[in-house]
Amino acid sequence: MAVTRLKTVVSLGGVGVGAARASVPLMLDRLRREPRVAAAEAAWEGGRLVVTVEAEVDGPVSDADEADNFHRVWRCAVACLGGDLRRLEFEIEGSI
Numbered sequence: 001m002a003v004t005r006l007k008t009v010v011s012l013g014g015v016g017v018g019a020a021r022a023s024v025p026l027m028l029d030r031l032r033r034e035p036r037v038a039a040a041e042a043a044w045e046g047g048r049l050v051v052t053v054e055a056e057v058d059g060p061v062s063d064a065d066e067a068d069n070f071h072r073v074w075r076c077a078v079a080c081l082g083g084d085l086r087r088l089e090f091e092i093e094g095s096i
Helices: 017-032 063-081
Strands: 003-013 037-045 048-058 089-095
Touching (some): 003 063
Antiparallel strands (some): 003 048, 037 048
């Protein structure tokens, strides 16, 4: 079965620029250690933290693969940002 890569962009709101910048190194380290993750990046854009994760998937890409990438970002963000998690807002910007 062929291995392909899926890149998913997730934006996070409800976090301040200071907290975002402080948490990014740890968050990216955790993301890059997740199973099948090939790359991860983050940037502060328009008042939101935008996280891109690229992961290997077996065969054709499915909605479940996009959900897996989203959950990778969610788990790492929750672990690294802590505090009042109800304030965090996650949105899938897209996948390619």
